[in-house]
Amino acid sequence: MATRTNSLNGVHIMAVTNRLSVIRQSPAYWRVVIDNPPFNLFDPEMFAELNVLMDEFERDSDLKIVVFESGDEDFFVNHHGLERGHGAADQPGGASFDHWPTFVTRLAQSSVISVAKVRGRARAQGFEFALAMDMRFASRERAVFSLIEVAGSSIPGGGGVEWLAALIGRSRTLEVVLGADDFGADIAERYGWVNRPVPDSELDAFVDAFAERVSRFEKRALEVGKKLVNARAGVPSEGDL
Template identity: 35%
Template sequence: MKSAFRMNNFDLLRLLAATQAAGCRTHLRCEHAADAPVRFVYRERMTVDASLPVCGLRVERGVGWVRIDHPPKHLVDGAFMGALVAVLDRAERDTAVHVLVFESADPDFFMMHGDVEGIMRMPHNPDPATEPNLAEAIFERVRRFPKPTIGMIDGHARGGGSEFLSALDMRFAGPRTVLGQPEVPMGILPGAGGTQFLARLVGRARALEIILGGGDVYADEAAAIGYVNRVVPSAELRSFVATLAERIAAWPPEAVQAAKRAIDAGIYAAEPQFITETNEFRSLINARGHIAPMQRFLDAGGQTREGETTRMDAIIDAMRNPDMARPAD
């Protein structure tokens, strides 16, 4: 089926969620004219997806537990976005949900990152952005979600996975946690809100160190700089998060949500500059030779489970500009 329509980003994300729930794979082409709203042309190819739901929700003691199960790599991709929008819609409507906790079914990855191969296939777009891109829109919705949100992590979350975590209200980490933003070594930048969210968590200088350095941030350092709230032993992590979430869920929801809004009004007195982030991302994607650094990342073992759990430092090192001399040890 082929159809054309106009919609904003949130409507499009709801379309993705609906088509995924119906077993559809949705293919989208973006069209727009200078004096008209963005128009998305899509076609659906009906397929049966026998995999587990990407984001399952269960409610216990006022806490909505969202279990992310997106094998084989836990990529932040269209399927994840659609499922996330669906679970946000459900949790926002459900009056039994007072706090939302996100956890991973994968012992190694909370979320890996965006699909680098998909980014490499992105078409050039010379036109300046007039609204946030889809990833920014959904993660900004996560940030603005009226009920408190918590991330429980004891594995890897880089790139888009880190950006998603940074959009949550609180993050509690086990000792196996590894965070990072490896986009700049790949010749791009964090394009899902990372340049905006991370600086508010850790400050400008630390955000520059993390984003420009491209290296990993381990659990204890992440807690020390505010990337996560605190580190909790793995065996105690679930109990700790459940106790806090249930405690918050026991208070009057109007007071909880009002307090969250008041805090955000100060922290986010200036709105996140997503359009700047999107335009900078587009300029890098449009540049000649932009594919080469991302291909080096894949060739070195990036976007593989083994590579990203055991030798990410070597993978990042392999992405150095070949024209630049290596620094002295």
């Protein structure tokens, strides 16, 4: 996995090829742009880069908040793709998909605040990825959520069931999981897994303003606040997943 760094208008950019670009808006606030054309499939290379990125989050004492977004307005993150097999052992961070519960648990319990800015489809593993984050803001016109595993004779295995059940309750979780259908941002908010839908034209500015605000607060207060909420909200453990 190669990296390159440069700056644009004072913003430090570290591009992590081939799937993720990290834009350092400030030492405390990073944006991670996901780009794996043509469908933003969650593949072994993307998983390896995310594992390396989590290591960077945990090493950086200045980082407070990270926003994950897509470079493709039609797909946030899609279901997993296995064209190259189940792992990416030839690159740093490479791991088979049975390590997915370890990653999402690290993300949910990290001292860094994570935000999903969802534009386009968040499907299967992509939906679980968004659910593992601390907050989700969605494009009212473009966001689509679906857990499609049951339609393929499988079940969500990386937190979809556990997080949804904690957020929206038993009956609605059964509707989402067993129906394997698409849900827009308005229903997602009404059911309770999206913080709020935002008009697509306003989404970038809204999330950026929120992240900038949070990034100015004291890190220890943010970390303890997240830990206390996690303890009371029933965040699933790696063993649960």
